[in-house]
Every structure is written in C-alpha cells, then in structure tokens.
Amino acid sequence: MQEPKSENILPKVYGRLPSNKVADFIYTLLASTFLWFYTSLYRLRESYRHVSYHISRRKYTNITPQQVRTHVAELPKIPQHVGFILNYNDLNGFKGVLEAATEVCAWTLGAGSSRLTIYERTGCLKREDLQSLADVFTSSLRKYFGRQNVPHIIFRKGREYVEAGDVGDTALTVQFLSECDGKPFMVDLAKEFSLELAQGNLKEEDITIERIHKLTLERVGDEPDLMVTFNSYLDLEGFSPWLARICELYCLPDNDNNFGFQVFMEALKNFANVKVNLGS
Numbered sequence: 001m002q003e004p005k006s007e008n009i010l011p012k013v014y015g016r017l018p019s020n021k022v023a024d025f026i027y028t029l030l031a032s033t034f035l036w037f038y039t040s041l042y043r044l045r046e047s048y049r050h051v052s053y054h055i056s057r058r059k060y061t062n063i064t065p066q067q068v069r070t071h072v073a074e075l076p077k078i079p080q081h082v083g084f085i086l087n088y089n090d091l092n093g094f095k096g097v098l099e100a101a102t103e104v105c106a107w108t109l110g111a112g113s114s115r116l117t118i119y120e121r122t123g124c125l126k127r128e129d130l131q132s133l134a135d136v137f138t139s140s141l142r143k144y145f146g147r148q149n150v151p152h153i154i155f156r157k158g159r160e161y162v163e164a165g166d167v168g169d170t171a172l173t174v175q176f177l178s179e180c181d182g183k184p185f186m187v188d189l190a191k192e193f194s195l196e197l198a199q200g201n202l203k204e205e206d207i208t209i210e211r212i213h214k215l216t217l218e219r220v221g222d223e224p225d226l227m228v229t230f231n232s233y234l235d236l237e238g239f240s241p242w243l244a245r246i247c248e249l250y251c252l253p254d255n256d257n258n259f260g261f262q263v264f265m266e267a268l269k270n271f272a273n274v275k276v277n278l279g280s
Helices: 010-014 020-059 065-072 094-111 130-145 183-199 209-219 261-272
Strands: 081-086 115-120 151-157 160-164 167-177 226-229 248-250
Touching (some): 065 094, 065 130, 065 261, 081 094, 094 115, 094 130, 094 167, 094 261, 130 160, 183 209, 248 261
Parallel strands (some): 081 115, 081 226, 151 167
Antiparallel strands (some): 151 160
C-alpha cells in the first residue's frame, strides 16, 4: 500500500513566512527601541538625582549639631552606633580625611548616637598619635559647641584610648579603623588559634563565635548599627567582614562620591524604616 505524501501546510495556514533579513530587521528594531528607552530612562533618573542632590547640598551647607538634632527629631529610631567609610583619594589626602572625620563626629553628636566608627582604608588617621587626634577633634568641635561646652568624648584605636572634651558624662566613643583591622586581623587570629591548638593550649570546641567576637571587641572594636559610604555604589573598601555581619549598609546612588550631610540624612531615614531581624 502506498503511503500518502506529506504536505507542508504552514504556508497555507500562515501565509508566506518572513525571510531571514526581515526577521533580523524586526529584531534589531525592537532591540534598538528597548535600548534607547532604557538608556533614556536611566539618564533621566540620573539627572533628577544629580539635581536633587545639588539642592540638598545647598540646603545642608555648614550644618551644625543643633540643626542635625532638628532634622532627626521626627525619625522613629536612630542608630546608636554609626560608622563612616572615608576615602583618602576622594577627600584629597590626609587633610581632607581629617576635616571630614571631625565633621562626621559633629553630625553623630547632633544625631544623638553614642558610638562612632571612622574607617579609612590606608590608616592615615590610625597611624597618628591618638592624643594629637583628640586635640584636633576637640578644637574643631569648639566652633559648634563653644570653648567650654564640647561634650566628653573617648577616642580609641585598638586597646589604646584617650579622653577629651569639657562637660558631662561620656557623650560619644570614637574608634578609628583601617584595612588591617579587617581580613588581615582575621588571618592573624586564625594563625593564633592554630598555634595554640598545636601547642595544646586550646581545644577545637573552644573556638566559638562568642570567643571570636570577644577578641574582636577587645582588639579592634564593636560593630556599627549603620555603616555609611559616600560612594555611588556599595564598596566597603576592605572594611572588616566581621563588623559588617549584621550592620545596615548604605550608599546614595549616583552620588559621585560627594561628601555631604545629605548622604548621612538619607542613611538615617533609610535606617529608621528598616526592619532589623537578629537570629533565625
């Protein structure tokens, strides 16, 4: 029995199929239209942010701790420990980093936070004599609080600390960190544990999260509730992964690495509306 011949019924049902050139043209047209739309939308958003940031910077020029207190008064919560990542190159060297550090100290006092972490990757602040740093900070804060009204501040790097200021109980504890307090410290801690294990002075079950946290607290410092970077994207620049475990990280998109109070204010607003879950 002869088998029936198969027929291609697609042209009968759908008509003539488009050639490869026509399909390629349609695909290119659609892709180009989508790319143009996406690029235009991105540039429009970027321009809007640049304008709004420029307006904010003019609004927050020469901000004082008293003005900071007014701005944060309506926020439902503020972080008790604030951290700032300062970039040596973006701030034009040591002098710029030092000026920025004293300014974020004034902001933190105004916001009512009790602890401040200042992280600078190269360690230009941490290498300085701590008493000299305390004197510079105190001198800078006098222009905000008056000659005899600078709050009592404890400055710390590692286990070393210095007290400065004029009035009342401790209002703020400032700790200085650099890249050596991050991964290099964790590596040194692992080597220390390995040596003690080899010598029989430590058991494996003694190496716990609590022990690591205690040693980090003693030798480096405490972890912030909020960590603020002035980059336009999130870059911790070598900041300690252990101290960044549970803190809220914030950067202002399209900020172009501009140092200013508006970044801190937006970070506080974001933190006030964030739900923080600890544990499982």
